[in-house]
Amino acid sequence: MKKIFAIALAAVLCLGLFSCTKDGSFPDGADLTSLRISLTPDPGTIPVTGAEFEAAVVVHQGPNLDVPWQVSVDGDPSWVTVSKIRYKSQFTGTYSGDDVEVEKDGIACAVLPNSTGKKRSANIRFTVADGRSIIRTINQAAK
Numbered sequence: 001m002k003k004i005f006a007i008a009l010a011a012v013l014c015l016g017l018f019s020c021t022k023d024g025s026f027p028d029g030a031d032l033t034s035l036r037i038s039l040t041p042d043p044g045t046i047p048v049t050g051a052e053f054e055a056a057v058v059v060h061q062g063p064n065l066d067v068p069w070q071v072s073v074d075g076d077p078s079w080v081t082v083s084k085i086r087y088k089s090q091f092t093g094t095y096s097g098d099d100v101e102v103e104k105d106g107i108a109c110a111v112l113p114n115s116t117g118k119k120r121s122a123n124i125r126f127t128v129a130d131g132r133s134i135i136r137t138i139n140q141a142a143k
């Protein structure tokens with residue numbers, strides 16, 4: 001999984017190198033503001049018993065790759081907490097001596113057990129410097 005993350009991250013970064021014109025300008029109508037996000041590993045549906053997870057987070061804004069962000073939970077529900085961390089993972093190389101520890105901005109999230117009898121969800125909001133934000137919804141199963 002970590003190897004896939006490293007390869008995917010490298011591919012995304014390489015795509016950014018080819019997204020501009022030679023003089024660094026962008027064509028008319030180019031999308032310079034839309035946000036895209038990835039969480040790796042994807043937490044999937046949180047079990048009814050609750051869980052804690054960590055994930056690497058990459059936020060892209062238009063042609064800008066891996067922009068700085070802040071994280072919060074919409075509505076501040078009491079059953080979920082999230083904080084920004086430095087996510088560490090081990091990349092296993094192909095050849096002896098290629099292994100390396102990779103550090104990336106990420107999140108730590110804790111979800112309490114669900115005793116409501118209904119599935120529930122929370123919106124985790126990632127906000128960039130210009131105030132724009134993108135939401136990633138997490139879902140928790142019910143009994």
